[in-house]
Amino acid sequence: MDKENLPEEILLFYLVVKLKYFMLINDKKLYEPTYKQIDVLSTSLNPSIEYIHFKTLGIFYYRTDNFLQSTLALEHALNLSNKLPFISEEDKAELYYQIALTKLKTSDSFESIYYAEEALAIYQGLYHNKRSAECHVILGINYIYSKRFELAEKHYLSAKNIGESIQDRYLESMALNNLGEIKSYLQQSEEAIFYYLESLKLKKEEERSVFSILGLVEEYYFLNQKEISKEWAEQGLSLAERINLKEYILHFTTHLYLLDKSDKIEDYILNEVLPYFKSAGNERYANKYTEMLAKYYYQNDQFKLASDFYNSCLQNIKSKMAY
Structure with missing residues (x-):
């Protein structure tokens, strides 16, 4: 295709579809350069093209850990969708599903639950089992964070059952990992470790193993079995770096x-960890590591700094509750 002679609007549409395909096959080496080509083009006056454009950008920003930009792009796509005469049910579900995922990362649990339920209702009507299961997982994670463990477990078991019925090892492993998180929150460490290990056994793609490995690191740390925790952390770091x-x-x-x-740890959290998660809009992990730093200062008798960082956590939690 001679891209140089294409009208800019057609070129934009072509590149957006190309970007979506590269994300579908999860080829980061290809979708990053394609995004850069899109970024220098003007937006379209055609609302249908713009809807596809911003929905795809929302997915791209999510995949590249820029959750604030993902939120903005998806909100624009949602506004455009309300003005378009026709959008297929599957297309609506995909948009709602991606909004639910992004809101999960930014700790906007109420909205994440709302859009996950909207997507789930559509996917169930379309008999799209895989995506239905993934919606159950999003709902389960949100209910864990709000400490509604019975509801969370119900959704995870639904995802696990769907995974077993369609023989999808990824869905099974994801459900098992999250069942482990429930047991961890309930301080039932032996069961948590069992689920994390069972999840690891099922994972085909190495990338997904990091979720369960991190669970094992934290669980063994909680049990004060620090040598085992360290072994898993080293294994996880080696995989993440690779x-x-x-x-x-x-x-x-x-x-x-x-x-x-x-x-x-002090310099690393201050200069690497917190800037990364704050820039991404991932408030849950930003709070987690702010609290970890506060504990570090307290244990080192730096009480003023400890107080400041604990207060920062408190203010972040209050802002989300007010929202």
């Missing part, structure tokens, strides 16, 4: 500093 998963490089490195009682 496949260049920035978020998990941060998680595992921080936990290794914590396990070694290294004074490097």
